[in-house]
Amino acid sequence: MTETLVPPKAGQATKRLFIKTYGCQMNVYDSERMADVLRPLGYASTDTPEDADFVILNTCHIREKAAEKVYSELGKLRQMKEAREGGMTIAVAGCVAQAEGEEIMKRQPAVDLVVxxxxxxxxxxxLTRTARARGERIGADFAPDDKFDALPKARGVDGVTAFLTVQExxxxxxxxxxxxxxxxxxxxxxxxxxxxEARQLADKGVREVTLLGQNVNAYDGEGxxxxxxxxxxxxxxxADIPGIDRIRYTTSHPxxxxxxxxxxxxxxxxxxxYLHLPVQSGSDRILRLMNRKHGRQKYFxxxxxxxxxxPDMALSGDFIVGFPGETDxxxxxxxxxVRRVNYAxxxxxxxSPRPGTPAATMGAQVPDxxxxxxxxxxxALLTEQQIAFNRSQAGRVLPVLFERKGRHGAQAIGRSPFLQSVHVDDADHLIGQIVPVEIERGQQNSLAGRLQTKVSNAA
Incomplete structure (x- = not known):
């Protein structure tokens, strides 16, 4: 018999939820959906773990340091839990939870559940079961469609951009x-x-969606x-959905x-x-050792x-250096x-060797x-290219989707088609609109621009 928590009655105190997200955009999406799952039970988000009734660490297992950061954070949460009147429920979710669930429960007794x-x-x-007995671990051996079918149809949306998982x-x-x-x-x-889901996002004011998947361009969902x-x-x-004016996707495989x-x-x-297309290495020999199943010429x-x-496509990529056996x-x-492709x-x-992967046991590990x-x-080379690309935008007029207020006065911050952050003064009345902006200068991580003309609040 399935047990469920009873939703709070009117007038009952709201419970506070804090989710810390590590890693990729898919984890960001998953964290948002966890908040959606818990919202009907009376959980409202809080910005700090100190006053949370329920803390979730949504973890990433791609790199060793990312996993160790989780254990460090759990140590801090244990102290908060012990000091907090009424206690605190702590959960570890995501990929570290899947890979190291038993170890987490042994290593950190403060953890109540792993999912x-x-x-x-x-x-x-x-949560119902954990209220009576600590020590629950639920893994990933469930069909993904079961998960998506069980998630609430309504999403909590805060802003004009949103992630949308389409492939896992x-x-x-x-x-x-x-x-x-x-x-x-x-x-x-x-x-x-x-x-x-996209229509619901559009109805809530979302104008840009980023489609997510581990290999998103392998998408083959039922049509x-x-x-x-x-x-x-x-x-x-x-693109046919009214209100969805921009579409992005990540991460692709060549x-x-x-x-x-x-x-x-x-x-x-x-x-x-703007396209994120990881290659990982420029060496055919290393690409074979990585089992990438493509060579540099195919990528070129x-x-x-x-x-x-x-022709105006801006490119992003992922690179790993020091892979076992990598030579000068x-x-x-x-x-x-990198020089030939010229990345934005x-x-x-x-x-970083990950336990259980073939590379972790390869010989010729490269010294740190x-x-x-x-x-x-x-x-240094990638930064040089990024700065050059951003500076090359000076003098251009780019359509900018304004997302939020800036730090200074009536400043607003938006995104260019190339995913650059754009800062514009006297533009905070344009949040949610796509507006032509003349770029004045480019810096390493952002652009500065000005409105071409006075723009009204009209959409």
């Missing part, structure tokens, strides 16, 4: 990555379910005709990038000209085809690839001091 990324829809039931899991099995073990096999939500639909077809359907998706970037103005050819279709020549191949932004990391030197050199 994997495919089971957070069960939080209400888990990974079948690629890169030798450095734990995602296939923590998120499971690739699975795509039906088109109808995605469109329904209206009962056949698998591609990401390109999904984007076309989303092997799943189709001609149809390239054509969608050419033909759909709602698809923003793909970039050329994308830029032929959309391999690293120089990565630097050469990118993420770069030192290789060498890996760190390579990382600094790569990041």
């Amino acid at each position: 994997g990324p495919q089971a957070y829809h069960q939080l209400p039931e888990l 899991g990974c079948d690629k099995f890169c030798t450095f990555c734990v995602v296939p073990y923590t998120r499971g096999a690739e699975w795509s939500r039906p088109v109808a379910a995605v469109l329904e 209206p005709d009962g056949q698998p639909a591609s990401l390109a077809k999904l984007a076309e359907a989303l 092997n799943d990038f189709t001609d149809e998706l390239i054509a969608a970037h050419r033909d759909l103005p709602q698809l923003m000209p 050819d793909l970039i050329d085809r994308i830029r032929d279709a959309r 020549r391999d690293f120089e191949d990565t630097m050469d690839l 932004s990118a993420f770069s990391f030192m290789y 001091v060498i890996a760190r030197e390579r990382l600094h050199a790569l990041q």
Whole structure:
């Protein structure tokens, strides 16, 4: 018999919920949905853990330091729990929970429950059981469609942009990555379910959606005709929803990038000209060791085809340095690839061995001091490219979606089509609107601009 918590009656005190999110945008989406699951039970979000009745750490297992940060945070929460009158319920969710659930319960007795990324829809039931007996672990061996079917249809939305998960899991099995073990096999939500959620977001004022997936361009959810639909077809359907003016997606895999998706970037103005397309290394030898199943030339050819279709496309990527066996020549191949592609932004990391992955037991592990030197050199090049790209926007007029107030007076902050943060004075009356902005200067992490003319509050 399934137990549920009884929703609060009118006049009852609101319970306070604090969620700390680590890692990727999919975790951000999951955290928002956990808040949605708990809202009918009387949980309202709070900005600090000190006054929370329920604290959730939504974790990432991609890098070793990320997992250790979780244990450090749990130590602080234990002290808060012991000092707080009435106590505190502590949960660990996400990928660290899935991979290290038993270890978490042993290592930190303050934790009341552990829930994997495919089971957070069960939080209400888990809270009921945890109220009587500590020590619950729910893993990810549930079908993802069960999770999405169980989530509340209504989403709490705060702002004009929103994440929307359309695909989960990974079948690629890169030798450095734990995602296939923590998120499971690739699975795509039906088109109808995605469109329904997008319409609800649009009705609440969302104008830009970012479609999420571990391999989002592998999307093959059931379409209206009962056949698998591609990401390109999904984007076309989303573009028809009134109010959805911008569409982004992340993260893509080079092997799943189709001609149809390239054509969608050419033909759909709602698809923003900014693409996150990780390559990880510029060395063919290292790419083989990583089991990436593509080489540098295939990546170059793909970039050329994308830029032929959309000449203004800005590119972002992911890079790992210090992978086992990486030589100076391999690293120089990565630097050469970066110079040739010329990124608008990118993420770069030192290789971090994750237990259970093939790379963790490979020979020729690169010493940290060498890996760190390579990382600094790569990041210096990527920063140089990012600054150059941002500065190149000076003098252009870009459509900016204003998202929130800035720090100074009537300043507002928005996003360019290329995902850059744009600061504009005397624009706080334009939150939620897409407005032409003349860019005055570009800096490392943002642009500064001015309104071309006085713009009214009209949408």
